[in-house]
Amino acid sequence: MNIFKRLLKIGQAEIHALVDMMEDPISLTEQGIRDMKKQLHDSTESAAKVRASIIRSENLITEKEQEAAQMAEKAKLALSKAQTGELTTEQSERLAAEALLIKKRILEEVQALSLEISEHAGKREEINKHIEVLQFNINKWEKELTTLRAKQKVNEAASMANQQMANIDSNSTLDMLQRVKNKVANDEALAEAYAEMAQNKIELPDEQKAVQDELTALKKQMGID
Known part of the structure; x- marks a missing residue:
């Protein structure tokens, strides 16, 4: 866990106390923003990969459903051949049963792919929420950074003025x-x-x-x- 994450996990009072002790809170804030932007980049890549996996699974389901439909047609065709005398009843029923078994296994694959898509969709939703939080925090802390920089300039000017005043010898x-x-x-x-x-x-x-x-x-x- 990086220092910025640790900073966000402690209380507000502790944050102020820690910042007061830091030599350069601006550098720490800049590093924290860089860390969050890196997380945002990684999360965006992860979201894209999960979405790509969902698309592949959806395409595969379409193919499997077509194959299952074809197996159902083959089962019907095998049974119809027994009626026309092309096959015996035993042969046609055996072929039809084999086709239906293949159809069943294909539909089981479709079901597994559907569950996989559901899981991936849940993960993608979590990643998207994480992305939204990161984007919000990045915008927030970039504004805070602007404020910190302005305060630093004022503090530096005041410090310089105080130093100049301190260097003046009242007796002289x-x-x-x-x-x-x-x-x-x-x-x-x-x-x-x-x-x-x-x-x-x-x-x-x-x-x-x-x-x-x-x-x-x-x-x-x-x-x-």
């Missing part, structure tokens, strides 16, 4: 963010310093003017031209 991330914050603060302070320097340059001519006015006033007070 915080350090990086702090460096960014410090750089921004430094850039802001530098920008502010440049702004102050620019303001000082703008105010410088006003200071020089004030000094020059004061100097002019002083010279005028002292009477200096």
